[in-house]
Amino acid sequence: MASEYVLRIPLDRHVITTQRSLAAVLEDIRRVLHDSAPRSALQGHLVAAGHQVRLIIDRPEATDELVRCLPDAGAYCPATVLVQAAGDGACLAYDSVASAISPYQDEEALAVAELFDAEVLSLLRRVAEPAPGESGQ
Template sequence: MVTEYVLRIPLDRHVLSTRRSFTAVIEDIRDAVGGAGAGGQLHSPPSSAGRGLSGRQVNGTPVPAGLIGIGELDIDHALVRGAETSCLLRLLVDMLPASRDLVRFLPDAGASCPVAILVQQAADGGTRLLYDSVASAISIHQDEESLAVARGFDAEVLALLRRVAADDG
């Protein structure tokens, strides 16, 4: 017998817009977390032994250790898109200790990790970054331990995105 139910989950979607070019934004994210090459092949992620700052930098600011690139989906080639959209790339990023703790406290959290960052080239030449918060995705379960871990995960991803989106000049 199969049981099915639907959970309505309100998501907090963070949208950052920047005048920085799509290419510059993608390069900075890849530099910070490692990235997938052509065909989804992963580059070796930067060393992230321990917690704290890793020695990697984006726009001159140290990046927290722990975020690693898991893969990329070039949506331009995977889906048909409208003429007004120039480039779309979905980056999968994880923080393995946080993901491990999240599923230990709340197995359903595995549906939210790794996280996806959508990077969109805007019509004006700038870039938009979209990120759905893990804490909002699991908030319906009201598990305080997993929410604390998810908030830390979200904080690291958002700190990186804010640095990447920051204008150079």
């Protein structure tokens, strides 16, 4: 017999806008994630979807630890970042894994998710910043 329940999950969505062009942001993301990274580093790939690009991002070591602590965490990690053109630049949107798993009240999983979120947000903030001498476009 199957059962079903609904868990309402409040999410913290981080939205980062930049005057850098979408192409420049995507190129920097590719540079950072280009080589096969060890399991202890962020990995990812870009998936084009119409006028948006989704960055599927993971750190396999963190994902393994999250699902060991909290099997449902596999629904949130690897994580997705939406990257799209916005006005004169680009917009990056990321839903925090820690906020998604907070209703489960698993402190060990939450600590891993917070570290993962910090790595992802650091990457997004870095690619949103213009390089020295670079104009937004």
